[in-house]
Amino acid sequence: MGQKVSRTDFEWVYTEEPHASRRKIILEKYPQIKKLFGYDPNFKYVASFMVLIQLVSLPFIANVSWTTLIILAYCFGGVINHSLMLACHEIAHNLAFGHARPMANRLFGFFCNLPIGLPMSVSFKKYHLEHHRYQGDEVIDTDLPTLLEAKLFCNTFGKFVWVCLQPLFYIFRPLIVNPKPPTQLEIINTIIQLIFNTIVVYCFGWKVMIYLVIGSLLAMGLHPVAGHFISEHYMFAKGFETYSYYGPLNWITFNVGYHNEHHDFPAVPGSLLPEVKRIAPEFYDTIPQHSSWSQVLYDFITDPAIGPYARMKRKAKGLST
Numbered sequence: 001m002g003q004k005v006s007r008t009d010f011e012w013v014y015t016e017e018p019h020a021s022r023r024k025i026i027l028e029k030y031p032q033i034k035k036l037f038g039y040d041p042n043f044k045y046v047a048s049f050m051v052l053i054q055l056v057s058l059p060f061i062a063n064v065s066w067t068t069l070i071i072l073a074y075c076f077g078g079v080i081n082h083s084l085m086l087a088c089h090e091i092a093h094n095l096a097f098g099h100a101r102p103m104a105n106r107l108f109g110f111f112c113n114l115p116i117g118l119p120m121s122v123s124f125k126k127y128h129l130e131h132h133r134y135q136g137d138e139v140i141d142t143d144l145p146t147l148l149e150a151k152l153f154c155n156t157f158g159k160f161v162w163v164c165l166q167p168l169f170y171i172f173r174p175l176i177v178n179p180k181p182p183t184q185l186e187i188i189n190t191i192i193q194l195i196f197n198t199i200v201v202y203c204f205g206w207k208v209m210i211y212l213v214i215g216s217l218l219a220m221g222l223h224p225v226a227g228h229f230i231s232e233h234y235m236f237a238k239g240f241e242t243y244s245y246y247g248p249l250n251w252i253t254f255n256v257g258y259h260n261e262h263h264d265f266p267a268v269p270g271s272l273l274p275e276v277k278r279i280a281p282e283f284y285d286t287i288p289q290h291s292s293w294s295q296v297l298y299d300f301i302t303d304p305a306i307g308p309y310a311r312m313k314r315k316a317k318g319l320s321t
Contacts, residue, residue, distance in 0.1 A: 002156020002302075003156055004155045005304050005306070005307035006304045006305050007307060009309060010150070010309055010312070011309075012312075012313055012314070012315070013314060014314070014315075017134070017136055018242070019132075019135070019242070019263040022283065023265060026264060029280070030280050033268070033279055036265070037267040037268060038098060038267070039098040040269035040270070040271045043090060043095065043269065043271070047096070047108070047112050048111070050083055051111060053080060054081070054084075054115035057077065058200065058211075061077075061204070062207060069207065069214075074215070077212065077215035080115070081115055081116050081219060082216070082219040082220065082225045084116055088109050088113060088120065088124055088125075089256065090269065090270055091108055091121065092109070092128050093267070095269040096109075106185055109189075110189055110193075113189065113192075113193060114192075116212070117193075117197060117212040118171075118213065120189075121189055122189045123186055126183070126186075127178070130178075131143045134317075135263070136241065136312050136314040142174040142177050144313060145173075145311065149162065153307070153308055154309075156302060159301045159307055163230075163297060163300065164222050166220055166229060167217045200212070222297065224249065224294045224297075225252070225253060225293065227245075227294060227296045228249075228253065228257060228259070231243055231259075231296040233259075235306075235310045236290075236310070237288040240288050241311075241312040242260050243259060243260070243289055244290070245290040246277075247291060247292060247293070254270035255274065257293075258274065258276070260287065261284065264283075
């Protein structure tokens with residue numbers, strides 16, 4: 001079963017999340033960063049191209065063996081779908097068409113959601129923006145693992161299983177920890193997705209539909225691109241709750257690795273986050289960072305000092321009215 005984790009509780013802190021205060025300090029020193037706020041006009045073309053690649057590949061997938069299908073889902077389709085999930089992350093921040101066009105962002109989110117197979121664009125936005133505002137809140141921030149997860153997956157093998165099952169935790173944890181009634185846009189998102197899925201099954205068969213969904217799930221688990229789920233906020237260095245990664249996988253993930261920069265300036269599109277770091281290097285070069293998402297996964301599973309407990313938590317204060 002492997003070594004048992006050395007932590008027996010989360011890292012409870014009684015300070016506010018660090019990004020709002022750091023944002024203020026950085027902007028006082030570098031007000032030019034405000035010029036980066038807005039949206040990336042090229043984003044919609046890049047994301048649309050990813051959707052197109054998936055659609056064009058579907059008739060070819062219908063004729064491959066199941067073994068080839070799983071390999072392609074892990075190495076190709078799942079990677080694109082994970083990138084599209086991160087496109088939905090950009091869209092959640094209105095970085096596709098800007099804050100002045102919220103409905104255009106939502107509609108484009110429906111479109112980018114299609115190859116993923118599971119309706120997530122609107123629901124993700126609902127919870128993700130709270131993760132930014134209430135980072136570490138034991139109830140509101142559903143990015144945090146639950147106490148049950150930490151207790152159950154408390155050794156090397158357990159952490160391996162937990163990493164593999166990450167997509168299930170991301171899907172069901174919010175419904176258990178902080179359930180919210182579905183919104184009208186979520187229902188529309190689901191209807192559009194079901195219509196698309198039905199068309200895929202009708203035109204290409206269930207095998208192709210399974211390819212899309214399996215790819216999405218595989219690329220959220222034990223997969224290099226999924227390393228960002230753990231690298232972003234798990235406490236690899238005491239006292240630090242957000243970590244950036246500046247490696248090549250940012251090229252296919254809309255720079256989500258620039259995570260300190262993103263939390264400091266969520267109004268800056270992913271394509272411009274490297275510019276934030278270039279302008280204010282002293283705020284980012286001096287704090288712990290990751291050099292490899294694959295290494296993050298390996299260290300998380302094998303290091304007894306790291307596990308689901310290795311998160312900084314804050315007592316719930318409740319949403320402000």
